[in-house]
Amino acid sequence: MKDSLIIAAVFLFSLVIMQCGGDSIPESNVIWREDFNSDSLKGWTVVDLAPREKSDWHVYEGYLVHTSNIGGAERLGSHIVAGDAGWRDYTVRSEFVSTDDDYIGILFRYRDPDNYYRFYVSGQNGTIFLEKRVDGRIVELASAEEPLEFCKMSLAAAVRRDRIRVYLNDREYFNIRDNSHPAGKVGLMTCYNEGAYFDNITVSAYHKMREQHETVRPERRCGPYLQNVLGDSATIMWQTNLPSGSVVEYGLEQEPQHRIEAPGLHTVHEVRLHGLMPGTQYFYRVISDTLVSDWYSLRTMPAGTEKFRFALYGDSQNNFIVHKKIAAQMAKHQPDFIVSVGDLAHGGRRADWTTEFFCPMQDILTSVPVYVSVGNHAYGSPHFTEYFDFPESSHETYYSIQVGNAYFIFLDNARTAFLDKKYYTEIKAGSPQYDWLVKELSSPAAQNAEWLFVVAHVPCYSEYSDVEYPENVSSFVPLYERYHVDVVFSGHIHVYERGVAEGVCYIISGGSGGKLDFNKYRDIDEINVTRTGHHFCIVDVEGRKMTLRQYGIDGVLRDSFSIDKSK
Structure with missing residues (x-):
């Protein structure tokens, strides 16, 4: 573990989360408040500023949610506004969770789609912006660069006459004067952000936010x-x-x-x-x-068990609410362990994996171990290997384990989907990982096991992927067939698919939180069954028989099949 690398980042993360409790506002000073505990968006107006792209603002489980990747020029994206056009001097504050790391923020003194102020951040770029839009033209008023290692934040603006103060996590960032817009509504905005969750937006009588100077408690x-x-x-x-x-x-x-x-x-x-x-x-x-x-x-x-149960799921990034529901459903089946096919957090470079993974899985992981495959959203960051323990210290992102009569091989194959991204581990023929895989597949432990499973994030075959993965098909399918792999478990595509080719079963289970895939791009012989929607799988191994059952987020059985080697 490389613990020292993240002490500073995690310290910052903890300090910010403590601050998100917010500035205490006397109820008598509150002008307007929305906590999104009602599904209605009455009084809100949606404005999409990217041609031919559409937003999807909606209320879900107490949050105002936006999961469309709508973008556009000048980071305009989409926004939603409410309130009174006559509001002049006030303080607006909103809490939010941004599991995507693109642009997200607040609007204030909003007059119309061409005239307003906006204060927003981007975790991906580590940037903080205060801008105004005047007659359709964006003008930057202030900006800063700062690593944003957290998903949970608050943004606020306090405006009085021509004075504008803006706050990130109740800390003042910019204090300027500008009189372009003397009054207006409030709003929320996103751009290229498919994981935006807003809560507790409050407009109150003007006051400066009180910066938090609490002692950081362990x-x-x-x-x-x-x-x-x-x-x-x-x-x-x-x-x-x-x-x-x-x-x-x-x-x-x-x-x-x-x-x-x-x-x-x-x-x-x-x-x-x-x-x-x-x-x-x-x-x-x-x-x-x-x-x-x-x-x-x-x-x-x-010892020597030939009967066990594991939960299989993947791509749980982005929607922490869905992920928590999936975890609760999995727990009802009392698995002996859990296998994740990868993409645990959308912005894997950030230190905060708690919001998307550890918090939703908290109740089950205290008693059930999880074995994880690295996905493309880890982006080669050190956090994947820091937050989990692996049996191979020299190559932690690919490894093998033996459970009863089954041998599991976990691969790091994100590079096969992004051949030009050198921060992903190389896996082509002749690479250390490829040579290790051949050695593992041909080992006595693998060949003598009743069941030989491979877990690799990027699939070999998919009908719902808009691209194909020829590197997997040309380099690894022949190995799977030669060494008699029973099942290859994958994710990456946010759907459920299964099929059999030359005696090898291929499973995709990627619907546990990431934005779902609904478009079918091709019909191929290697895939026989598909199911859209959020889901997870339960796999039972009993001697020479394996049964997989696929369940929806509601716990309803949606597919099942068995492989029985005794027949």
């Missing part, structure tokens, strides 16, 4: 979560906002029979337990200085 940001519950060992991980100690207490009862402490101070904590008995339930809790968690439990796999 908090556990996420976890604990389980990794590598294999053989006689298990890894327990969690994250804190401040560097602190890493201690795990565990035993057969909810009492500290054993204690393990990892050296040093960390924000990403990793403690490995050894000498565990097979088929046994253990209780554990994690301690970081004064932070002591509740007791949780884990169960080791029975």
Whole structure:
């Protein structure tokens, strides 16, 4: 783990999240407020400023949501406005979650689509802008560059006469004078942002925001979560906002029979337990200085088991609300472990993976381990390998594990979808990963296993992808056939697809949060069944029989099939 690389980023993230509680506004000063607890957008007006592109503003689970990637010149995109055109001196503040890392912000003193002020940010570019639009022309008033490592933020503007103050997370960024627009409504905007969730927009009598100067208190940001519950060992991980100690207490009862402490101070904590008995339930809790968690439990796999269940899903990025619902449905099936086919967070370069992944999965990952495949949205960032524990320290993004009578090989194949992006790991013939794959597939462990599974984010075949992946077909399909791979699990396409080609079963399960794919581009022999919509899969292995069931977000069974080698 490269924990020291992210201490500063996670510290900033924790400070900002604490500040998002917001400036306390006396109720008597509130002019107008919207918390989006009603599905109605009565009183709001949508304006799309990108030709031939359409927005999709809607209310969902207490948020005003926008998931269209509408863009356009001058970062105009789409906006939605409400309020009174006669409002003059006021303070407007809105909270939001931006799981996409493109442009998102607020509008104020809005007169019409050609005349208003806007204050907005871009996590992808690390930029903060204050601009005005006058008679259709954009004029920059102020800007700054700053890494934005978080998804949850607040933006505010306080305007009085010609004075304009704007705030990011209740910290003043710009303080200028401009009298182009003396009055107007308020609004929200996005551009190229397909993961925008707004909440609690408030207009109040003018006041300057009170900057937060609270002492940063230690908090556990996420976890604990389980990794590598294999053989006689298990890894327990969690994250804190401040560097602190890493201690795990565990035993057969909810009492500290054993204690393990990892050296040093960390924000990403990793403690490995050894000498565990097979088929046994253990209780554990994690301690970081004064932070002591509740007791949780884990169960080791029975020795030599040929019967187990795992949940399969992927592409859970962007929609943390959907992801949490998927996680709750998965938990009802009590899987022994979870396999993710990748794309856990949309903006993988950001330090904040908690909003999209760890928080929605919090309840299940305390007792069920997850094994993850790296997706293209990790963008080659170090966070993927920092936040998870892998058995191969020399190449953490591709690895193998043995579970009972099944051998799993996890690949890092995002490069096959983006051949020109050199920050993705090389996988073509002759590369270290390709040579490792051949060695793994031909190994006695793989060849003697009853079930040989490959997990690779980018699929070989898809009817719902607008492009094909010839590198996968030419380089890896022959290997899968030669070494008798049973199933290749993939994602990347936000849909469910399955089929069989030359004895190899291909599964795509990519509908757990990312924007769904509904357009079918081709009919191919390698795909036999497709289902659109948010979903997950449950896979049961029992001896020489494997059964996969696909469920919708509502928990309703939508597809199932079995492979029975005993017949």
